[in-house]
Amino acid sequence: MPDVLRVIDFGRVTPLRSQTCWHAVAYGVSAGAPPTLSFARPSDPYVCLGYHRDLSEVDLGYCAARGLPVYRRMVGGGPVYCDEGQLFFQICLPAALVPASRVEALRVLLRPAVEAFRAAGVRAELDADGEIVCGEAKICGHGAGQIEDAVVVCGNLIESFDHTRATRVLALDGDEQRSQTLDLMRRYVMATPADAGTFKSAMAAAYARALGCAAQPGRLTRSERTTMAGLDARFSSQRWLAGPGTPARPAARQVKVRAGVWTFAASHGRSAVVASVVGGRVERAHLRAPGLNGRAAAAARALSGRALPEVAGVLAGFGAPGAELAAAFATADGRRIA
Amino acid sequence: MTDTDKTALVQVAGFPLALDRMYEGRTHMWVARVGTGDPSIARIGLDSVGVETNGTLAQLSLPEVGEQLTVGRPFGQLEAAKFVGPLVSPVSGTVVARNEAAAADPGLTERDPYGDGWLIEVALTDFGAWLDGLTGEPDEIVAWFEAEISDYRMKGVIAQ
Incomplete structure (x- = not known):
């Protein structure tokens, strides 16, 4: 002692x-x-x-x-x-x-x-x-x-906490990821004055x-x-x-808001995804895949609420573009964001 | 010690344990001979309980080849659960290899701590003295490992 x-x-x-x-x-x-x-x-x-x-x-x-x-x-x-x-x-x-x-x-x-x-x-x-x-x-x-x-x-x-600025200082993939990150930041980081x-x-x-x-x-x-x-x-x-050298860096651009709450942006081929994950489930996804021919919104809705291991199965119903999106999802690894 | 490529694992209280190598008790680092070649070259890694009690490994910083290690002193950094802490060397010597795959994907060390998830290889400084402070007899290793798991479970650090 x-x-x-x-x-x-x-x-x-x-x-x-x-x-x-x-x-x-x-x-x-x-x-x-x-x-x-x-x-x-x-x-x-x-x-x-x-x-x-x-x-x-x-x-x-x-x-x-x-x-x-x-x-x-x-x-x-x-x-x-x-x-x-x-x-x-x-x-x-x-x-x-x-x-x-x-x-x-x-x-x-x-x-x-x-x-x-x-x-x-x-x-x-x-x-x-x-x-x-x-x-x-x-x-x-x-x-x-x-x-x-x-x-x-x-x-x-x-x-007090400036959620907007706390999000703005991060290098994110674009407006969609910034918007999703800010939304999660406002819900999951709270000031207690x-x-x-x-x-x-x-x-x-x-x-x-x-x-x-x-x-x-x-x-x-x-x-x-x-x-x-x-x-x-x-x-x-x-x-x-x-920094100290060559840290492990996931292929996806990931931001952790709190434990179990994160966003990521990833791409594969000509397809790209920006998603919010809460408690291991996709809460919101924004998909871009040229071959989906207007079904991107439907695919995003189908993913909402799904656990990450289920994503590939859901996207399998959307053919080759779905497989590309599944490959993009697979690059995200929320467990390793400190 | 035997070839690390032919690791035989036993289960002790739910955790895998390799009995073909030696262990440093406090840090849960293992030391094993590499293949059947130069006996002064040792491979170093973390055991399965060391991995479990760190939490999810987010980052590993390993030393460059050629760096000198001193027993009991840090040779790298590990980040898990937002905690950056030293990897403490169980031996003295010179780094001759680092596991680039584990540095790029620390999850490899979680998935296969006794095999592909090794950390570094070291040319030992004093081959005659380096066993001091390490546990190498299988019976002693199992007894130590069981006691560690029991202690961590009593403290709620690892699940029953």
């Missing part, structure tokens, strides 16, 4: 520092600093990309035109839009205190956050997919990672209780400040932004 939970509130910081401050904490905890709960609110909007994700998933032209910086973090998950309507939190512990199973570690480290949401008046739950939700909507975007010998789990209190002060106090109490120690306000050590300056340079470099 640790002696103390250090609590650092970085307050309102630049987009770059809203990332590098807590990465510096992780290096500090790895080097022997106490477990730390931190908070940061970005002063301006920006886009943040998960460690393995491909930069081509972000509409860099749009971001540049709007002055939105793009940074790559060292934890998982997809590209996300961040702004001052989101209070970010990070819990960081020595890896030795965290279960070796990632699934178990995430549950253990997110449970106190759920308690804090509830204490702040939000009816939050940790669902079977490991997401913090209120009803069916995700209310906290989380990511996790091990940085040297420290494990960090990040999340946010979403006080709780009082930030209450939430922060509840977070400190919940994590201290979980760790069996006392929460104590703290600050970065001299060493952590030096590390943060180095991280500022690293995170600002094109080399770091480019």
Whole structure:
């Protein structure tokens, strides 16, 4: 059991520092600093990309035109839009205190956050997919990672959320995928405008209780400040932004909105599909196949509500164009979108 | 150890287990001899419980050929359930091959963790000492594996 939970509130910081401050904490905890709960609110909007994700998933032209910086973090998950309507939190512990199973570690480290949401008046739950939700909507975007010998789990209190901009910063296949993604985003990502002060106090109490120690306000050590300056340079470099190499990239352009809820755009031959998938079933599909001769809408209706493994069977009734569409569907793999 | 291409699997508490190789207990990494060639070349991968308790594998970053590995230190990264964490090396040596198919499709490691889903091959630094810390006797492997599964089930990490 640790002696103390250090609590650092970085307050309102630049987009770059809203990332590098807590990465510096992780290096500090790895080097022997106490477990730390931190908070940061970005002063301006920006886009943040998960460690393995491909930069081509972000509409860099749009971001540049709007002055939105793009940074790559060292934890998982997809590209996300961040702004001052989101209070970010990070819990960081020595890896030795965290279960070796990632699934178990995430549950253990997110449970106190759920308690804090509830204490702040939000009816939050940790669902079977490991997401913090209120009803069916995700209310906290989380990511996790091990940085040297420290494990960090990040999340946010979403006080307000610009669904349109959060969709616009993504590089999507076209207007149809953008429209479908925005629709799912509005339904499955929800702001919970709780009082930030209450939430922060509840977070400190919940994590201290979980760790069996006392929460104590703290600050970065001299060493952590030096590390943060180095991280500022690293995170600002094109080399770091480019990513770690050759990640697995599905053929389809896929966007996950929350666990089990995603859109994809894929093509095969002269046929193309854009679809929304909820709970493993096609909710909505937009099909383009020249050989369908006006039956695209009928095929799309036939797919609505069908489980993904049933898609090929349904499209078999539409001859060769249906087979091409089925091949396009087969390139999508929602299980592997982090 | 025997040729990894002729893997015989046993089922232990519902999980497949290969007894023709050695295991590092905490990380669930396995180490096996490659074919019948140079005995100082070892293949490394994740066992089926290691795969299960990570969640769906989304991404794998593997080291380049020629990189030096140190036992107990990270040699790559794995992302599952939005958690990026290190793949920790059970041996020291030099990377001589990486499984490009698994890097391109981490699902391969889920589907066939003891076969086609291997991760890297390593030329071992000290062939005489590398067995230290690994479990290699079939009886010990089965007992360890059963205990791990039981523990994870008690914690609700893997289904009964």
